[in-house]
Amino acid sequence: MAQVTFALLLILLLGAQLGAATFKICAFNIRSFGRAKAANQRVMGALVQILSRCDISAVQEVRDAKGSAIRILLWELNRYDSSHHYSHLESKRLGRGSYKEQNVFVYRTDVVSVTDWCQFGDKDAGDSQDFARGPFAARFHSPSTAIMDFVLLSHHTSPREAAHELDLLFGVCMELMQRWKTQDVMLLGDLNAAGAYIPASAWAGIRLRSHLAFHWLISDREDTTVSHRTCCAYDRIVAHGEELLNAIVPRSAKAFNFTQALGLSEEEALEVSDHYPVEVNLRLAPKAQREL
Numbered sequence: 001m002a003q004v005t006f007a008l009l010l011i012l013l014l015g016a017q018l019g020a021a022t023f024k025i026c027a028f029n030i031r032s033f034g035r036a037k038a039a040n041q042r043v044m045g046a047l048v049q050i051l052s053r054c055d056i057s058a059v060q061e062v063r064d065a066k067g068s069a070i071r072i073l074l075w076e077l078n079r080y081d082s083s084h085h086y087s088h089l090e091s092k093r094l095g096r097g098s099y100k101e102q103n104v105f106v107y108r109t110d111v112v113s114v115t116d117w118c119q120f121g122d123k124d125a126g127d128s129q130d131f132a133r134g135p136f137a138a139r140f141h142s143p144s145t146a147i148m149d150f151v152l153l154s155h156h157t158s159p160r161e162a163a164h165e166l167d168l169l170f171g172v173c174m175e176l177m178q179r180w181k182t183q184d185v186m187l188l189g190d191l192n193a194a195g196a197y198i199p200a201s202a203w204a205g206i207r208l209r210s211h212l213a214f215h216w217l218i219s220d221r222e223d224t225t226v227s228h229r230t231c232c233a234y235d236r237i238v239a240h241g242e243e244l245l246n247a248i249v250p251r252s253a254k255a256f257n258f259t260q261a262l263g264l265s266e267e268e269a270l271e272v273s274d275h276y277p278v279e280v281n282l283r284l285a286p287k288a289q290r291e292l
């Protein structure tokens with residue numbers, strides 16, 4: 001009897017492990033991440049716990065002209081999770097005026113590599129000059145996932161121009177597909193794609209939304225905000241391409257409630273950010289799963 005119980009337990013444990021054996025991608029607007037936050041031990045403790053769950057994180061709102069905050073974050077992350085090695089790829093400092101922010105991909109170099117990247121918003125990038133902050137794209141090669149090569153497009157829209165920028169992102173996706181000869185593009189980030197920023201009447205004019213090839217994995221009903229007073233799906237993940245869609249674990253896309261997961265009060269959570277990360281899992285390739 002004890003042996004049967006033990007065998008059952010083993011199966012459950014193995015099952016749980018296989019269940020966990022996926023590849024996680026997230027987008028996380030870490031509200032105004034600069035040196036003040038990098039010097040706050042409580043905030044950094046929460047950030048490394050959140051980011052170490054993911055193989056690739058599209059970190060947004062990095063605000064530090066000297067670039068030391070992101071280096072400290074990487075250093076802390078590598079110290080916290082020594083089972084992987086984390087590196088990062090950062091965008092230019094983006095913004096029209098003196099207010100600048102950066103998009104940064106943080107990724108595990110032992111599981112995934114960057115093969116190319118592209119910054120929109122440069123003079124030669126056509127109509128993408130209409131973005132308040134140019135979108136930032138990177139091409140990833142990931143040998144262990146069901147899809148090995150895919151593009152991530154990280155963008156933080158300007159709230160007041162969110163509807164217009166969302167529509168422009170359709171063109172950016174098309175351009176990326178042509179440039180890199182792939183269909184498999186995932187757009188992710190704080191798109192401000194909810195609430196007062198997108199009037200109900202604006203949705204019909206947003207090609208990214210009306211075109212059926214783009215799949216919005218985070219629904220309008222999701223709450224990606226930390227504050228109890230707001231309930232908005234600002235942060236989104238939008239996927240395009242058959243191979244990419246087939247590699248996505250069904251129903252894995254969600255906001256990660258770190259208030260709950262880390263047992264924080266609302267106030268403590270808001271110190272970390274006013275946004276929850278949005279995340280999605282990719283299946284591992286059969287071969288990689290067998291090797292476990």
Ligand SMILES: *[C@@H]1O[C@H](CO)[C@@H](O)[C@H](O)[C@H]1NC(C)=O
Binds near residue numbers: 224257259
């Ligand atoms: C997140 O978790 C906290 C704590 O359990 C809860 O009060 C809050 O409603 C949750 N927020 C969302 C958006 O699910």
